[in-house]
Amino acid sequence: MATPDTRTQILDAAEQLFAEHGYSGTSIRAITKLAGANLAAVGYHFGSKADLMGAVARRATEPINAAQCAGLDTLLARTPDPTVGELVEAFAGPLFDALPGGDEGGARRSRLIVMILSDPAEAARGWTGPAEDTVRDRYFAAFARALPGLSPQELWFRMRGILAVTSVDRLQVHQHPTPGCDSPTPGEAARHWALTFLTAAVSAPPTRP
Amino acid sequence: MATPDTRTQILDAAEQLFAEHGYSGTSIRAITKLAGANLAAVGYHFGSKADLMGAVARRATEPINAAQCAGLDTLLARTPDPTVGELVEAFAGPLFDALPGGDEGGARRSRLIVMILSDPAEAARGWTGPAEDTVRDRYFAAFARALPGLSPQELWFRMRGILAVTSVDRLQVHQHPTPGCDSPTPGEAARHWALTFLTAAVSAPPTRP
DNA sequence: GTATGATTCAAGCGAACGTATGAAACGAAC
DNA sequence: GTTCGTTTCATACGTTCGCTTGAATCATAC
Numbered sequence: 001m002a003t004p005d006t007r008t009q010i011l012d013a014a015e016q017l018f019a020e021h022g023y024s025g026t027s028i029r030a031i032t033k034l035a036g037a038n039l040a041a042v043g044y045h046f047g048s049k050a051d052l053m054g055a056v057a058r059r060a061t062e063p064i065n066a067a068q069c070a071g072l073d074t075l076l077a078r079t080p081d082p083t084v085g086e087l088v089e090a091f092a093g094p095l096f097d098a099l100p101g102g103d104e105g106g107a108r109r110s111r112l113i114v115m116i117l118s119d120p121a122e123a124a125r126g127w128t129g130p131a132e133d134t135v136r137d138r139y140f141a142a143f144a145r146a147l148p149g150l151s152p153q154e155l156w157f158r159m160r161g162i163l164a165v166t167s168v169d170r171l172q173v174h175q176h177p178t179p180g181c182d183s184p185t186p187g188e189a190a191r192h193w194a195l196t197f198l199t200a201a202v203s204a205p206p207t208r209p
Numbered sequence: 210m211a212t213p214d215t216r217t218q219i220l221d222a223a224e225q226l227f228a229e230h231g232y233s234g235t236s237i238r239a240i241t242k243l244a245g246a247n248l249a250a251v252g253y254h255f256g257s258k259a260d261l262m263g264a265v266a267r268r269a270t271e272p273i274n275a276a277q278c279a280g281l282d283t284l285l286a287r288t289p290d291p292t293v294g295e296l297v298e299a300f301a302g303p304l305f306d307a308l309p310g311g312d313e314g315g316a317r318r319s320r321l322i323v324m325i326l327s328d329p330a331e332a333a334r335g336w337t338g339p340a341e342d343t344v345r346d347r348y349f350a351a352f353a354r355a356l357p358g359l360s361p362q363e364l365w366f367r368m369r370g371i372l373a374v375t376s377v378d379r380l381q382v383h384q385h386p387t388p389g390c391d392s393p394t395p396g397e398a399a400r401h402w403a404l405t406f407l408t409a410a411v412s413a414p415p416t417r418p
Numbered sequence: 419g420t421a422t423g424a425t426t427c428a429a430g431c432g433a434a435c436g437t438a439t440g441a442a443a444c445g446a447a448c
Numbered sequence: 449g450t451t452c453g454t455t456t457c458a459t460a461c462g463t464t465c466g467c468t469t470g471a472a473t474c475a476t477a478c
Contacts, residue, residue: 006426022328024233027465038427043467045425118327119231157402164373189416193366196416204409207401215455236435247457252437254455 019112067094276303
C-alpha cells in the first residue's frame with residue numbers, strides 16, 4: 001500500500017461523507033473517525049470545516065473542468081462550428097467520466113457533484129471557483145454559434161438543463177430504486193441515454209414567444 | 210388578518226428555512242423563532258423535527274401530485290393516446306404552477322421541492338409517500354404508449370430527466386445569478402422553455418445500443 | 419545524540435443542538 | 449365559578465457540535 005497520508009485520507013473520507021449526508025449533516029468527528037485520524041487533524045491541515053469542504057469541492061470539480069475545457073479545445077481545433085451533439089458530449093461527457101470507479105467511487109463522486117450544486121449551506125458559495133464560470137462562458141459562446149435563433153436567456157436555460165440532467169440522474173437512481181426496473185442504471189447506458197436526451201433537448205427549435 | 214394559528218405558522222416558517230438551509234442546516238429553534246412560537250411547540254404539534262419535515266413535505270407535494278393526476282385524467286378522458294407534448298405538459302406543468310406567489314413564495318416552494326428531492330439526510334426517506342409513486346407509474350404507462358420503441362429503462366431515465374430539469378432550474382437561477390443575463394428567469398418564460406426542452410428530449414428516438 | 423520543524427495526539431472549551439417536563443394560560447361547558 | 453382538555457410557556461437535560469490548546473511523537477539534519 002502507498003503512503004496513508006493523513007491529509008488525503010481526510011479528503012477521501014470527507015468526500016464520501018459530504019456526498020452521503022450533505023455539509024451540515026456531516027461532522028468533522030465523523031470524518032476523522034472514518035479517516036482514522038485525530039479530530040484536530042482537520043484544523044491542522046485545512047483550517048476549518050468550511051475550508052475542508054472547499055478543498056474537497058476543488059479536488060472533485062477540477063478534473064471535470066479541465067476535461068470540459070480540453071474537449072472544447074480539441075473540438076474547436078477541428079472545426080470552428082461543432083455540432084450541438086458534439087458540444088453536448090464534450091460538455092456533459094466529463095460529468096460521467098469523472099467517475100471511473102464504476103460503482104462505489106463513481107456514484108459517490110456523482111453524488112458529491114450534486115451536493116455541491118444544490119447544498120443550501122451558505123458555505124457553498126465559493127466552493128466553485130471562477131474556472132467553472134470561464135468554461136461555461138466558452139461553451140455558451142459555442143452553443144450560441146450552433147443555435148443562431150435562440151435567445152441568450154433560453155440558451156442559459158438549456159445549459160442549466162444539461163447540468164440538471166447529468167447531475168441529478170444517478171442521485172435519484174440511488175434514492176428511488178426505480179420501481180419497475182430493479183437493476184440500477186449502468187453507467188455506460190446512462191451516459192448514452194443522457195447524450196441522446198440532451199442533444200435532442202438542446203437542439204429543439206426556439207420557443208415561440 | 211386570519212387566525213395566526215401556531216401550527217401553520219410553524220409550517221410556513223419551517224418550509225422557508227428548510228428550503229433555504231436544508232434539513233440538517235435548520236434548527237427547530239430558528240423555526241420557532243421565525244414563527245414567533247415557543248420552542249416546545251414543534252414537539253407538541255408534530256412530535257419531532259423529522260415529523261415536522263414530513264408534514265412540510267406533504268403539504269408542498271400533495272397539490273402538485275393532485276394536479277398531475279387530474280391533468281392525466283382529463284387528458285385520457287379526451288383521447289386514449291395523448292401526444293408526448295401533452296403528457297410532458299400535464300406532468301411538468303404542475304411543478305411550475307404550484308408556485309403562484311410568482312417571486313417569493315414561488316421560488317421558495319420550488320427550492321423546497323429540490324431540497325426534498327435531493328437532501329441526503331436519512332430522514333428524507335419517507336418524506337414522499339406512495340401517492341407519488343402511483344402517479345409516476347400512471348405517467349410511465351402513458352409515456353410508454355406514446356413512445357413504443359423505448360426500453361423501460363430509458364423511459365425511466367427520461368422521466369427522471371423531467372424532474373431534474375423542472376426542479377433544478379430555479380434553484381440554479383438563484384444561486385448563480387446567470388452571468389450574461391441579469392434579470393432572473395421569469396416564471397412564465399421558464400415554463401415554456403422547459404416544455405420545449407423536455408418535449409424534444411422525451412420525444413427523441415431511442416438510443417441505439 | 420541532539421536539536422528542529424512538522425505532525426499527531428488526548429483533552430477540554432463554550433455554544434448550539436433535539437427533546438422532555440411540569441407549570442401557567444386559555445376557552446368552552448356546566 | 450369551577451372544571452377540564454387544549455395549547456403555550458420557561459427551563460432544563462444530555463449530547464454533539466466546531467474549534468483550540470499544549471504536550472507528545474516523529475523524521476530529518478547536524
